Amino acid sequence: MARLFFSYCHADEALRDRLGVHLSLLTRQGAIETWHDRRVTAGEEFAGSIDAELNRADIILLLVSPDFLASNYCYDVEMSRAMERNEAGEARVIPVILRHCDWLHAPFGRLLAAPRDGKPIQSWPDLDEAFLDVVQKIRDALPRTSAVKPTITASDNGMPDLITAISADITMYRKEDYFKRSRELCLPFRCPILDRCGRRKRTFEIVSNCDGLGFPIQDDHGPMLPMQGEEAYLVGGANNFFVSGTCPEVALFDESRFFSGLSGYPTSRGSYDKYEKPKYKVIQTSHFSECVEFNSYANQKATLKNGNI
Template identity: 30%
Template sequence: MDRPTVFISYSHEDEAWKERVSTHLTVLHESLEAWDDSHIEPGADWRTELEQAISGAGAAVLLISAHFLSSRFILEEEVPRLLQRRADSGLHLIPLLLSPCDWEAAEWLQRLQLRPRGARALSEQSRHAIDAELASLAKELRLLTSRSVQDVVSAPYLPRPVDVSISRLPLSGEHLFGRERELALLDGAWADPDTHVISLVAWGGVGKSSLVNQWLGKLAMNHYRGAHRVYGWSFFSQGQRDTTALADDFLSEALKRMGDPAPTQGAVWERGERLARYIQQERMLLILDGLEPLQAQPGPTWGRLKDPGLSVLVRELAFFNPGLCVITSRVRVTDIDHFRNTTAPVIELEGLSEAAGAELLQSLGVGGSQEELQQASRELGGHSLALNLLGTYLFGELCRVYTLLGEPARAVQYGERAVGLSRETGAAWQHSRQLAILACALTQCGRSAEAEELCLRAASLPRGEDWLVFLFGDLAYCELLLDQGRSQEVFLRLGPYVEWERSSGSRQLVGTLQWCLGKAHLRRSAEAPESLGLALEFLSEGILLMRKVGTPMLITPALTSRAAVHRLRGSFELAWRDLPAAPGACLSHLTQANTSMTTCPLADPPGGT
């Protein structure tokens, strides 16, 4: 079988760099063949030779420097052909930055993922770092050009796995943009018998879980390409703080799944070793998602697995594994660092390209020119979750705007879109917020039962340690309860927040809570007149605290609520004194959203209007 060819595009001024790259690519002669223009024989038709080399290449490496970017031959002959091949058949183009230059001025280059990571030129790195980067590049190219991938994909029949369990993996969005290279790397890793573990490393929200889910979807279409067993587990979404419990649950469940007669017995390290032995007996695809809770924090041991059972497992699999273990984490697992350039490569995910980010925003329904969408992507660093949240936020805010404008039907349309998008982000707090916004619009439509159902859904979402970010959703539910005269339930729902404030000594939420409690007492004043004094007390303290913290958007409804209290107490001058401090846009809602006194308009101020 012919070896896959890697086309090298370079300037002759960078001949030494080209030789260095070629040396790394051809360390294993049976794996890759590097091609450059030195292969063209004297007197041969260079154009034909060039065309044939590009059309037959499995991937291309572009050695970027000032010499490269100033070469007319490269920019007019090679680059257009390579870009066309990329557009036509998905040729993998990898630009490698040799030395500092204004590469960002080349628009076509901005759409590609530059190496090294962070655009730190090779010439600025140590010899050891350069060799490590080039070895990693060679491994990546071997995976990208693996012929065995196509052999497996085109096989006439592949048996179904005996067991598939991926329900514990986190949900993610339906679409994936700008990750063709990473998908190809995963394909290559699964087809490559010399790749035992592969790690996807990036900070939260870049799209690690979405990438894995999309890849699993592709594999499922072809019976998981020969996998005997598929098992996925997420450590990040289990909602437990005890890392020992997280690892113990996984080891017990995995051993049980593999048919171990005593999955809970034995020392932790022994159970990890036992699980590795089971996995090594078959071609199994194991996905370990969100390992960061089980890794050491920044320091001398940063990234090392704290659980000895998991540490033994991944090290044993790095030594030998007829299948593949896929790890996702925010930092690489340093237990297997010494396998990084051999059997356990690491894919460090970067943000989406500007073009892919713009495509993602378009799919979310965000309007704007291509230039504007690319600028938004650039300003957000191509961060996948941030882009998804931007689309979600825009639709959510449109829902709020049309709710305030008294157009609930349009508000519901935008709100439903925002809820759908927030579900795809996988961010529970954002989903809770959008459910609450939609509930407000449904309430205005008179669909209170549906609104309450959404509020209950928001309240049931897993909150973990960051439950304070769910306050917005709970406040929306409280509004609904108050409209129905269920003030006592409001006090019960806000109880945990009040208790947290008292126990922590924090003043972060006090103003907001006081405002909401004040409104609850205001709504009770018709049946319990003494509540009016409590309402004034809570609202005044809340407004004072919110002014200190600096939350003007919340001060507006709080002032309108306090104005309603003053009016009911007969203090019209004080009521009108609160109104100028609130933005005019909210005045029309004084007797609607915050007071529920539509039948009691304000009296004229002393002296007339």
């Protein structure tokens, strides 16, 4: 069961309550457990209770409005901590736009917002339709990883005596999960900014620098979109290394241009140790919809073109 935390201003309590009603089926199905500050009971320490629940949450909903942005506690405390946990991969932050405001310039403005195209709930002709769209986004964000059975194959990346192995206790996206996720989000199967993405370019550079291969990326589709958020990097050497922040599409679809022991899955974080078994470990996989670069692109395009991504 995923724990869901509402970060909101009390001026928007009626909209929060209405969203809670729309989430009731997910609650009945045992998929989520919701919490907001009205659950603090008499005698409990108010700020401490909020901090504890915020740090336990799997999904954090930022209910965004002018009052939310103006609230020192919502913005400086709850939102700041939520973004820290989102960046660390500890929780998923979903901005839910309640009313028109300058939210795109906030730290969470690069995240894909709900409802669709970041259109404020109160501007929808049918509020129930807007809330339904939010619920669908939340349902899509619930943990749904697939266990992967161990597979062992010989390495073909030119490095001596390496074995490709996926640890038995790792859960991750497989290729079919990746495509399913795209369908669920009504997105293309492949990331639409590949040939312009700075993260993909940096991923190729990391692999090329490590194994001596040259795979230049051609910028044929306009100016390069800079890498944002966590940097893609590799630390280590010939006997062991840790790689993080890489473009998941390179590992999944450009297998010959990635570390073979970490390819075949949308790997965004992995490691290699010559003296361990398995030598290669896929630590984290991701979908392009979770990438900062794509979300920034999608939000900007939705704003400029009235929601047509």
